[in-house]
Amino acid sequence: MTMDDAPAERVGILVPAGMLGAGFAEETVERGLTLGADVIAVDGGSTDSGPHYLGASVPKTTAAAVARDLRILLKAAARACIPLIVGSCGTSGTDSGVDWVADIVAGIQAEEHLTLNVARVYSEQDTSLLKQHLDGGRVHALPPLGELDAETLESCTHIVAMMGHEPIVAALAAGAQVVLAGRATDTAVAAAVPLMKGMPAGPTWHASKVVECGGQCTTNPRSGGVFATIDAGGFTIEPLDPAVACTPRSVAAHMLYETANPFQMREPAGTLDVHEATYRAVDERTVRVEGSRFHLADQHTVKLEGARITGYETMSFSAIRDPHILADIEAWAALLRTVLEQRVEQTLGLRADAYAFDVRLYGYNAVLEELDPAAGPPREVGVMLLVNAPDQATATAIAKIANPLMLHLPTADMEYLPSLAFATSPAETERGPAYAFVLNHVVDTHTPTDMFRLALQEAPHHG
The missing domain is CATH 3.30.70 (Alpha-Beta Plaits)
Incomplete structure (x- = not known):
């Protein structure tokens, strides 16, 4: 499988659940494939459960739950010849978290005789390199924290940088069929393929924001996942469970979730702006959104977590x-x-x-x-x-x-x-x-990928 470089007319994103390991009905994934999915995207982590998982570099999810979900998703991706992208592996996105998920993937590939190329995108940071950024004036504090000092960096057990879509796109361009990313924005996981295929940034980032938590943007948050279709004029979204609905209110409301401003959201590359977005019911369970914009920033930044x-x-x-x-x-x-x-x-x-x-x-x-x-x-x-x-x-x-x-x-x-x-x-x-x-700071980057490391492993062909 290779990613088509030609611009697409539309891109379908299948998000099976709000988090890998949370569980979902297998038939909802099958329905997403029939709707024309071009990518399966799922978040693998969060800071919601506090600093322990980053500090100790341990996952909050059990391996059995992650393996159960991954087995379904890997088989679906292989059958449909579409990429599978997992972000913030191992809860906090540390290097060991990425390797933990990669080991589970390798075991499933061997058991199911799959031959998908797997990329690991590491986001854990070297303290000495961060000190160079600090000395160079490239580190800036976000409220409520003040200016950063070297002692704070040295005191951290683990530090990760939050990647945007670009390192994921680089992994896909290198031939990855499965991308296991370290710490990433929740939206980057879903936005990578649409942006790679030439979809407009406004609808892409807005759709990615809405689908980040799976069924939370529907009338039944327990239902599992959602399916978004992005095109040149906007996006449509519907639940994967046919018994559940998306409504203009449930879709628009997700911009209130984890945002300081319900009309704007900052990404490493710029700012999503939904001031002029409109939400219209296409039918009793599908919503059409148009008018979203994305403003590129003068300086690309990545956020640090430590x-x-x-x-x-x-x-x-x-x-x-x-x-x-x-x-x-x-x-x-x-x-x-x-x-x-x-x-x-x-x-x-x-x-x-x-x-x-x-x-x-x-x-x-x-x-x-x-x-x-x-x-x-x-x-x-x-x-x-x-x-x-x-x-x-x-x-x-x-x-x-x-x-x-x-x-x-x-x-x-x-x-x-x-x-x-x-x-x-x-x-x-x-x-x-x-x-x-102890970190709530951003780093001015030279390129969108220079703080992340890519390791691509071609899968062996099983007999």
Whole structure:
């Protein structure tokens, strides 16, 4: 299979699900092929689940779920002679995440006797090279972070750059039939083939934004995937499940998702502008979108993501049902904090600035806190203690000091010891290293591909 360099009249994008490993019905992929898919595109990662997956370079999805989805998609791509593109492999797009998915692909190819050429596009960054960009004034901060320093770069366990469509296009042009990309924008995965085939940038980037989460732009987000057809004047979109619909509202609403401005979205190459976009129902389940524009930037940039260890965590969780405590749960939590700090200093000789802990009252303001304060006393509350210390042993020791307090701490006016309830035995769970995102910066690039590395492997022909 080779990509046709001639401009196409239309390009069909099959997006089976919002994320690889999330699962989908196999028949929806078959339907996408009958609709005329030119590419199968699926996102393989996200930062939604926090910094651990980047910091530790581990996937959030299980190999069995990823393999199940990939087996269906690889067989479909081979049968239809169209490329399969996976972005942000291994959740965070680190090099080991790309290799993890590539190993799964290799196993499936051997088992199914497939012979697809596989490209790995690596996006993990070398700290020494980033320092050169920093020294050259090519690194710029995004709000709310300030200017970057070399120490922050050195503190990161892993740093990735977020690629646009160009490295994916380069992989396809080199002969790849399967592209396994490191960290990429969600939209780049779907936009690569249409742009390569000469589709206009405005409709391409807008369609790619709408399909990024699969069925989220439909009337049933659990339905799986969607199919978008891009042409010179705009794009149409419909669900892969025939029992589900796209509506003008459900399609337009996706520009509200993960964007600071619902009319604009920045990509490495420029800005999508949907101020003049129109959304029209073609039929009861298909939507036509026209009027999208894309403004090329004067300087191509890529965004950096990096995580570093902030300490080591130990967690305890107990539950309170005592109505006297729950009548003023905030006072009880404040007392717990005060007594715990006192006992840690008495027992371990540690002052409060040598460690950190958080008391979260689930069932009472634990999620939104002051944004949506509780209006009355709760019926029951789960108390989560999360301790962060420079080493695991210290974090666990502090949690153990808290153990009798989380089990029997009375309020100041109680004449008896209440009995609360731990959720687990032992009560302390060691969570290992804790990570924090510390980079929200962009780098001015010389070319759209110079911060990424391509490795193409031609598949062996199985007998």
